[in-house]
Amino acid sequence: MSTAANTTAPAAGEKRPPVILCIGMAGSGKTTFMQRLNAHLHAKKQPPYILNLDPAVAALPFSANIDIRDTVNYKEVMKQYNLGPNGGILTALNLFTTKFDQVLGFVEKRAPSLDYILVDTPGQIEIFTWSASGSIITDTLAATYPTMIAYIIDTPRTAAPATFMSNMLYACSILYKTKVPFILVFNKTDVKPHDFAVEWMTDFEAFQEALQKDKTYMSSLMNSMSLVLDEFYAHLKVVGVSAVTGAGMDDFLKAVDEAVVEYDQEYKPELERVLEERRLKKEAEKEEQMARLMKDMAMDEKGKEVSFGGKGHTSTKGKKPLRGMTVDEDDEEEEDDDDEDDDREPRYRDDDDSENDDYEGYRVEEEERRNRMEDESLKRFLAGKRVD
Numbered sequence: 217m218s219t220a221a222n223t224t225a226p227a228a229g230e231k232r233p234p235v236i237l238c239i240g241m242a243g244s245g246k247t248t249f250m251q252r253l254n255a256h257l258h259a260k261k262q263p264p265y266i267l268n269l270d271p272a273v274a275a276l277p278f279s280a281n282i283d284i285r286d287t288v289n290y291k292e293v294m295k296q297y298n299l300g301p302n303g304g305i306l307t308a309l310n311l312f313t314t315k316f317d318q319v320l321g322f323v324e325k326r327a328p329s330l331d332y333i334l335v336d337t338p339g340q341i342e343i344f345t346w347s348a349s350g351s352i353i354t355d356t357l358a359a360t361y362p363t364m365i366a367y368i369i370d371t372p373r374t375a376a377p378a379t380f381m382s383n384m385l386y387a388c389s390i391l392y393k394t395k396v397p398f399i400l401v402f403n404k405t406d407v408k409p410h411d412f413a414v415e416w417m418t419d420f421e422a423f424q425e426a427l428q429k430d431k432t433y434m435s436s437l438m439n440s441m442s443l444v445l446d447e448f449y450a451h452l453k454v455v456g457v458s459a460v461t462g463a464g465m466d467d468f469l470k471a472v473d474e475a476v477v478e479y480d481q482e483y484k485p486e487l488e489r490v491l492e493e494r495r496l497k498k499e500a501e502k503e504e505q506m507a508r509l510m511k512d513m514a515m516d517e518k519g520k521e522v523s524f525g526g527k528g529h530t531s532t533k534g535k536k537p538l539r540g541m542t543v544d545e546d547d548e549e550e551e552d553d554d555d556e557d558d559d560r561e562p563r564y565r566d567d568d569d570s571e572n573d574d575y576e577g578y579r580v581e582e583e584e585r586r587n588r589m590e591d592e593s594l595k596r597f598l599a600g601k602r603v604d
């Protein structure tokens with residue numbers, strides 16, 4: 217666990233404003249916190265760029281640069297898709313995500329003149345944290361900007377060891393899902409200071425002592441869970457704020473600076489490693505497919521195309537490849553020996569060739585099947601089911 221401290225600034229000439237995703241249980245004070253942070257940054261002459269991703273919010277106490285409500289009317293979505301409120305919000309977010317590349321385009325244009333990008337998320341926390349669209353939005357932003365989660369906690373409602381631990385477990389699950397830097401924002405410190413939370417997170421015995429007071433059958437389970445959480449606390453930044461009085465806002469901004477450094481040192485290299493791994497895997501798959509194709513698609517000795525796999529499949533040895541295709545060196549060596557047919561043009565589609573007619577039918581069928589699958593995937597995605 218770390219508290220706010222001085223950090224290094226991003227590399228000169230490279231303007232990548234940090235993206236702060238505000239997430240929290242309903243009523244924890246996300247919107248009030250965003251309003252306060254917005255006012256604080258305006259006072260510092262660093263007005264943030266704001267994205268509102270909550271389609272169900274009735275009125276925002278600040279103006280958003282991009283508002284999901286301008287794109288989708290979640291009540292209309294509920295009516296049209298015959299959904300309840302949560303399904304409506306989720307589907308609205310899914311629909312908005314299909315346009316997120318355009319949103320990113322707007323953000324990119326403004327990024328050079330920005331210091332912060334703030335994102336307000338739906339009040340129902342799981343709609344963002346456990347949905348495909350939430351992951352897509354987080355990953356897309358994190359691929360370009362130093363992105364972090366500000367997890368807003370209602371401090372007075374977290375003062376009991378059991379609720380504290382439940383909230384920490386939830387935070388833990390979000391951290392492991394998103395993997396981006398994480399700031400625990402203990403809000404409403406004007407009502408209850410967050411010292412107890414800092415003590416419980418830094419002093420394992422103090423938390424054990426607090427747990428001892430719980431005499432229910434859950435206490436031994438909580439004891440073991442607190443051991444697990446001890447490791448998790450090491451990855452967190454903790455600040456106490458009051459969205460109402462404005463206390464702690466500078467501490468929060470220091471924690472944001474720290475999170476940017478963490479993003480650069482830990483998240484980004486990991487992201488690049490994963491992307492490189494994916495690229496190499498794709499390349500290997502492509503090469504493997506190409507090799508298989510080369511084996512299956514070959515010319516027979518008379519220059520006639522051999523059918524695809526199964527029926528009529530023959531070895532590629534001594535066969536001419538289709539035009540524009542590369543061949544294995546071994547095959548080429550054998551071709552050099554075959555001087556008789558060297559200047560022969562390979563034949564591809566032959567109207568008389570019944571095997572090619574078969575293939576044309578197969579190709580059309582395949583195309584129709586793929587289109588059906590894509591339609592199906594799109595429908596499932598719009599209905600809020602994850603498409604893998």
Ligand SMILES: Nc1nc2c(ncn2[C@@H]2O[C@H](COP(=O)(O)OP(=O)(O)OP(=O)(O)O)[C@@H](O)[C@H]2O)c(=O)[nH]1
Binds near residue numbers: 242247407458
């Ligand atoms: N005392 C105190 N009250 C706060 C603070 N921050 C928010 N509140 C109150 O907490 C309540 C909920 O605040 P919101 O900002 O609407 O919370 P939210 O998380 O955006 O709520 P949903 O969008 O409905 O999930 C409101 O009554 C706020 O006035 C704070 O720092 N101190």
